[in-house]
Amino acid sequence: MSFTTELRRTPLYDRHAAAGARLVPFAGWEMPVQYAGIREEHIAVRTGVGVFDVSHMGQVETTGPQALDFLQHLLSNDLRRMPEGGAQYSVMCREDGGVLDDLFSYRLAECTFLTVTNAANHEKDLAWLQSHADGFDVDVVDRAADFAMLAVQGPKARDLVRKLSDGALPGRFRVCERSVGGAAVLVCGTGYTGEDGVELLMRPDDASGLWDAITQAGATPVGLGARDTLRLEVCFHLYGNDMDENRNPIEAGLGWCCKERTGFIGSDAVAAAREDGTAEKLVPFAIEGQGIARQGNPVIGGGEVTSGTFSPCLERGIGMAYVSSARAAEGTPIEIDVRGRTRPAVVERKPLYRKGA
């Protein structure tokens, strides 16, 4: 456990400061929350291309003859379905099904996996993984200090990165090594905005040069503020808001990435929750009329908003909330107590924002 209060900086700190970013503490890091403005950055990603510094996220490498068996024991998805050069989303659970983190894993070689952690959970995840490695022929290595990470997202993202790259880009949920802007980069066909695009992992020393090449090619710098509004419009979960160790993946709406037959830690609890149902469910909602619900606002009659914001694309208050399962069906009217004012809302279908809708 570290008790230092000093905020860490990514290799791109100077670039953010020079671009006029507003820097805020986030999960122990000093990160850009916005540059030109959240709405403008959000629209840039929906209509063009934006670049995010996500170097605060952690990486754990798992290698060895039993790397697949080991990760299958810890991660909720079916890793046998992930070919070499593939990517997969999963959650990691406690025995009781409580969600420790949500993660993307990349299969770099038959027996080499790279798993990306949320910044706030990296140390916890690493300790959990290493503490379960006994009995498996694997090495679990902290690689967080070895990588900087950029997300290039938007309908024009692939085109931009392709022009800087020495070869074709990987497809959706695929990963490959490329030279991009002259640097060795792990190019991943993933992202967390609901738009097409790639995520790039590189040596920290190469991050500034790549950032410059990508922004000079026309990508708009985008901060964590728009990262949050973009992911919420498409109902992607934010760990710590929408689920945590006190929620199982079924009530969080993450049952789709849980394959209990694989026997992962927590699979019995997840199977029971799936079979028996849960008292509450996480649902997307949209406010009817004016008002913006925020995290922590109570749902009248039981439940709580876990993420809430103003949707730049839908131009109304949106969010996700836990409500009793009896009121979780699409179209159900709910009321949210927004700082003392009752705001009517409706349970919606995922995603809240659809392209071209």
Place this chain on the structure above:
Amino acid sequence: MADPSYPDDLKYHPEHDWARIDGDTNTATFGITWYAQDALGEVVFFDAPDVGAEISKDQPYTEVESVKAVSDVFAPLSGEVTAINEALADKPETINEDPYGEGWLVKVKLSDPSEVDALMDSAEYQATLD
């Protein structure tokens, strides 16, 4: 977005609100300062009070929200709301674009014009921002 400015003809409250006083009629116009709108980011919602509402100096009387944050707006002076800026319902970002002009929030009939003495002038207010 406009450059930082703090007009000399306004009075300022430490919670980053301004008041433009019309001494002849004992009315005032309220708004938020350049610093406040910059800290908040692009305003997407102004929750206007009702015309006729009684508001009290140093107390919140309305809220403005940006995409990410909600902020109370404090009354720099006491009185009765006589008008609200209806145009902000459709274009709340006017608060960012023109915080001292088209981005005004409410007009108030002052109940105690002597309260003005407690407010800051532009130079005093700007000194609190450093």
